[in-house]
Amino acid sequence: MKLNTLSVILTCAPLLLLLHGSSRSTALASPYGSNDSGRRIMNGQQANPADFPFFVKLVSDGILCGGSIISNYWIVTACHCIFRARCQAIEIYPSNSQRGQPPPIHAAQCVIHPQYDPTRHAFDIALIRTVEDMVSGGLKAITLTPPGTRYPPGTPATIVGWGKIGYNAYPQTLLRGQSVLVPWDVCNAQYKTGSNRCRGNPNCENIPNRILCAQGQGSAPQSGCGGDSGGPFIINGNLAAINTAAIYTSRPTFSAGCMLGSATMHTSIVDYLPWLFSLVDPSVNTAGFPVAPESGNTLVIES
Template identity: 25%
Template sequence: MEVVLVLLAVVAAGEFTLNILIQQPNTGRVVNGEEARPYSWPWQVSLESFFPTCGGTLIAPNWVLTAAHCITFHTYRVVLAEHNMNKEEGPEQFINVGKMFIHPKWNDNCVSCGNDIALLKLEKNAVLNDKVQPACLPQHGATLAHNQPCYVTGWGRLHSGGPRATTLQQVLLPAVDHATCSQSDWWGSSAKTTMVCAGGASKSACHGDSGGPLNCEGGDGRWYVQGVTSFVDGRGCNTTRRPTVFTRVASFIPWIVNCKCELYPFI
């Protein structure tokens, strides 16, 4: 059976305690989600070139994690402390991207091969405050339990073919373990161990959410970015048994560490 994948890009430590959030997220789109409480995901960034294209995650004052398939232009900036894209609300920080690092095994002709991950080095450090904080990353090799609750966040389409969200959206997506996600009536061989699946029913990420975080609360009360939003089924963002697929951050910790030492410059 041919599986059609759709990338989710839009083509057209400091004085703060990391990830014990000052503004707690609503737990009461993304598809079938809800508006996030402003600044409750302080590591969420908007990646922009000529227009907003993707999401991303601040992982250090001058480093942003995103999806490799998001990098299609040569000039980008990130917006931190963004909530409503239609107006400037005051706390936003606009910082140009200085260097881009794409995983060396990424193949833009084979999204299901994995390695959909990239790092952006900013031209200057972000100012950390109660609205802008770096995310915690999981330990190398860490896994998510089946049905572990996680949130995907972004400004992507509210439904397949629908309008993009104006304000940051969030949706609760339970993790789907690899044994389930790789079943033939789910994602089959398209689901790799270097990926994380989440959702698979009426809620999902959608076009424009690419590169953004899959946020999962750890047992220590901190939030960890366990995934980078990568692709959905070509038949629709919230197709049954086709959960949103994320690059599994825990599989790439050594590369992230090495990349921050600038071993793999893209430009």
């Protein structure tokens, strides 16, 4: 098996909502709700599936998510997309799949990160091993971000997904958009200022360290949203992160769907390379791979 390697603006409001990017949305107090309002890659453009041969659409227990092929037999996605699903029942479709077609890819094994914490979106990363050899079958693997890579604020990233465009409605085509990295501390401070969990308490627990925060720019900002979780966050052609969650400023906005310009959170791939390689390609020596601790006062050693 060969792995392609070495690869907000949030206003201060009484309530901030943090939403899993799957097609089931939720307030912070209950991370597994079933609100099905309209969500999508907002202001997204039609994507050519041939440009994203590594992208897959996942349907697990009614939850719509995305994923990325990283080797012949492995897909990486978000934990919250699959951790409650029966693995072999997950439906997996390539980026060029047509409506009504049966899923051509089947899951053989699902691996949830053992430290996954759904209350904080920490360690929100999972792997699916497939029955089929996807690369030999004509699909491609995306290259992972090289070890030690750190991206500065202002770095542009591409997002892609099949997220919903309305109540119980899906886009006819794959959508893409562009987002820009914003500082982690800005995103974290605004989360703590307004979130229902923190209620303005500056000593409230932080969002995970291993997060890339991003935001759409301009008068028509583009952003990932419900149904786009688990999908790729692409920088310079590499898989830099996994779409994880979005932040909202008020419950009415939450009920209507995603808010233009809201901040989004993405699980950083570079900090999970040792864990990924331990499963996907144990022959890779990751001893020298630098990873950030998950929180400011906890050093997490991963084998």
